[in-house]
Amino acid sequence: MAIKYIPYFKDTIDGQAILDNFIRTKRILKYADNDKVKEKIERGLPLYETEVTEIVGDVSDNLVIRGECLSACAYLKEKDIKVDLVYIDPPFASGADYAKKVYIRRNPKKATALKEAKRILEDEELQSFEEKMYGDIWNKEAYLNWMYENLMAIKSVMSEKASIYVHLDHHIGHYVKILLDEIFGENNFRNEIVWCYTGGTDNKTSFGKKHDTIFFYTKTDEYTFNGDFEPFSEGTLKRFNKQDENGRYKENKLANGKIYKTYMKEEGKLVPDYWMFPIVNRTYEEHVDYATQKPEALLERIIKASSNKNNIVADFFGGSGVTAKVSNDLERKFIHVDVGVNSIETTRDRLLSANASFKILDIKDSVNLFRNPVQTMEKLKKLIPGLVSEDDLDEFWEGVINDSDLGKIPVYVPNLMDSSTKLLDITMINKIVNQEIIKLDDEIKKVIIYYIDRIDKKEIDSFIKENLKMDIEIELRDLKEVLSETINNDEVEYHLDSNKICIDTFISDRLIRKIKEYNEKMKLQSLNNGKKHHLIKISTNGLELIEMISLDCTSSDGVWHSDEEIKIDELGYVIKKGEKTDEFWDGTISFNKKPLRIKIRNISGDESITIINSQNK
Template sequence: MPVKYIPYTPNTVEGEAILDNITRTQRVLRYRDNNQVYNRIKRGMPYYEVETVEQVGNKDNTDNLVIRGECISACAYLKEQGVKVDLVYIDPPFASGADYAKKVHIRRTPKLAEKIIQAETQLEAEELQAFEETMYGDIWKKEDYLNWMYENLQAIKAVMSDNASIYVHLDTKIGHYVKILMDEVFGEENFRNEIIWCYKTSLRASSKSYGKDHDMIFFYSKSDTNEIHPDKKDFPSSESTIKRWKEYADENGFVSNKHFAGSKSTIINTDDESKGFNIYNGIPRDWWEISANVSKGNTDEVVAGKYATQKPEALLERIIKASSDKGMVIADFFGGSGVTAKVANDLGRKFIHCDIGINSIQTVRDRLVANKTSFIIKEIKDGVALFRNPQQTMDKLATLITGLQQKVEGVSNFWFGAITDSKMGTMPVYVPDLINSKEKVLDIPTINRIINEEIQNLNITAKKVIVYYIDIDDEKELRKFIKDNNATTVDIELKDLKNLLHEVVVNDEISLTCNKVEITNENKSLFDTADNKELYQISIEKFVSDRLNQKIGAFNDKGNLQSLNKGKAFNPINISEEGLELIELIAVDCENSTGEWHCSTEIKIDKLGYVILDGEKTNNFWDGRILSKKKPLRLKIRNISGDETIVTV
């Protein structure tokens, strides 16, 4: 249960529209569950306990935050702590109807790495075995999406400083709907610009339609005193323009259109050459041509290439420079690969990165470690032990509920499935959708819908339904409501989902040894060993991950079946007896045996098997060991899918 609820804003303006009535424009938007949205906003943002997971870098720097949790809960925490945000950039799901997956690469075993070194063979990425895992599902009904976005925007506004700005990045499918919501939340008078981000290369082209080569970014301020800080260095001309008009380019690569004033060949008015001019008569233009392909940029951007929706650093650099000064706080509540946090830090700003997926938190952590950045990782303890991300947790729940069958005839999609019992017959099961934050609290409107709609609409005879919950608004009042209003003969059984979710997280099994070793010519180059006479060596003997083995087994079964149907050979993934190729990161804590993690040293094994030592890339293959200058107290191992297990050394 939440510790308490934090008000979204000092007071909701009386008579201001809450989705169903746009008073300023006299238009009407009607979506399902509007009353529930209104009631939740009146109740406030749920404030949960927040645990500090890890301090990275300078312990005196507590301004930079990486938060695992939902946007609304993170905003409740920030508001309770009195944190104000000066600039917000969010790249939320676009309601695209797509599932986003990452490719999970199997590492090289240390034994194989030794053979490769001896044979002086070059590793190729194409040779690696891999499978895909769903990171999150961007599958929404439009009404649910807009209700969800409205609550998030209200929460974000509650932590913005008086002179703050917000940039909301969307596409053409959903952007114009969200624009109306933003008018309501921030006020039409505080709309500053619709910025069009044009890709330099076509991502979605078809000969039968116009290319879909841009996204839209809505720029609002919290008050009418906000303005951007245009600097021509931040809005450079395109390469083609500079090349053609190089005699007019200044030292910053900016071609000023003043050189063409009065000329009949003024390129501002031509379609092909005006693209490079991002500033006209000193005014920044509201369309930007920036390549969407981060893999062609510097290698620092490629580290997060597992994110299909990753945005280029150049895009964030332009926004942050234009709408903030050094020392200000920049927040991204759908942080993904951590581009906003990384760029903000590079530009001398403070940052807040928030995301609900563990893969996002791990990606931005590793990215910031490599960037030598100081920050704190915090986790919102909302009572749900997530399986890497909400989508994967929902998939896992279907296997944890004993006897559950999904897509049962006569049971609508409102129900998660049904259990067949010899005495009770078919029992529909309701499970709150962890992807949709509004379902986390079981309240009277939800129970009322179950009693008066969903049970009535069942095409089966049910004696009992099972309703799982994470939180209950008021359990005593809720049970009384069921007793007083359930006119059906169907019994309603309430069950705490948290008890079931505890079974989701199962630690991997690790066998290791730890010994003192002497400093040698071979290992002394790895550390500054001037003050050390000995090192500690941890050797990983065996690593077993049941979840990964099941995933790989399912991948192999599917591949074998497809090969039989198509008559093509399939190369299955085979894991060695030691299982060390399933390890991505190993970290050592020499300071704390419990509680907050302190990383004394760490190694990350990239997909080619090379070691990244404390954020620094090396040319060494991992040999199954990690060295420490101090005596290790505990060890953290992250597998290739992102599951982390901590063991005492």
């Protein structure tokens, strides 16, 4: 539950659009009281409790925040932290689910593994399966309402001289441009930057879609701008073939016969608003295997142009951490925000390799129950006892539970990917009571409403009492309880050998289950298409399921200090404290100082912490 709500802006801005100014929102928000949407913005940004989970390097102001953009903005606002430059590359409403390939590591206990690791393995030889990272499947109107709130929140933490770059594409960019005009003002629109890239296209019915669009706005007309210059072309240089005390110039003969001189700028010409940078693929050193990873060169140009050293650069949809990494390289401070655990881990490891110092903060907003919102949603649906799909119901309901006494009980589950459904407030209960329940068949006697976060129960109950005109029971259930009961930590067995911890076994029920599901799917595919599909085999000691081991030799509880750390890459080689080595992992981790806790990250990114028992010899 949010601790409190923080206003988006201190004072209402003259001419500021409020959500229900938009005709489109009137269309989507059909339920009884349209003003409630406006209320949501007026209620303010939800501020949640936070927890520092890890400190990397020296004490610094840099932040890596696990949480939603809205709640991160509330945190920054509460702490009075203003940012000088924002780059965001939010989901594009592309209609896609983004997945990551998860590679099974080589098992260090297999005799042949060492030899095998010495040669370069082809991609197909690696055993892998896929994990969903985030979903980008939106209804356009819901997306725009969500985007509006996020942009309002971001604006409220931007310093007066700040700039914002919003990276989108053809799916939704044109609509968001209108929102940006509303929020930042048409006068503060600076550029529509077109990022062009190459690559094939299967499309035969229209031209290849090979660019993204980045809208550049500033908060006011006083802002930092150090645009990049590029050298003049050879042709231009040839034309500027004369020189005097003012520099090189070319002569133009005007219509009246006069000679006019055009001088050349020493620094070259300001780069135009179309940029060519290649997409980061697996062949690039900077590739970190995060879907939709953007090139460092793109961010370098933006950060250099619109910030100065020591300015704060924020990315509220940070993904692979490219903005934080480049900001750190360019001696800016950074704030990386993302709702998914994979993003936080990828960014942490990337920044560690870049020798950055930062704090990792977890926002207790209940959105991150299991890795990321997409995977949490998938898991939740499977975990609600008795829940089955029901075609006859409106899509608002997730399904029904069949009860021997009450018959069909429709069940509503909020969508973690759409923060507007997260909170059971008067707006939501109004929609349920006045719009959804009245559409149900007469024989329905009860509905179940799951919530993630809710306002005071008394307020909800009294609203239901006053407004529900049908004889139907509404049961409210906390969704968090469903999941917290079922997530088991991974288990590790180890022994100490002088200055080493030797891992004997690693058991991850959640991964074993996932791999079983994958194998079942492959068997079915083989039956259907007659092709042989490789099944994933895991050894009994399970060591090939480990991606990272970290030892905390400083404290046995609270904030994590990674005093010793190894990461195992896809081929089984060790990365020590961010530095690649040519050593193959031997199943151990060394230490100089007695370790108090061990943290193991499995290949899907779940981390489990175990207290070290020094008797364990």
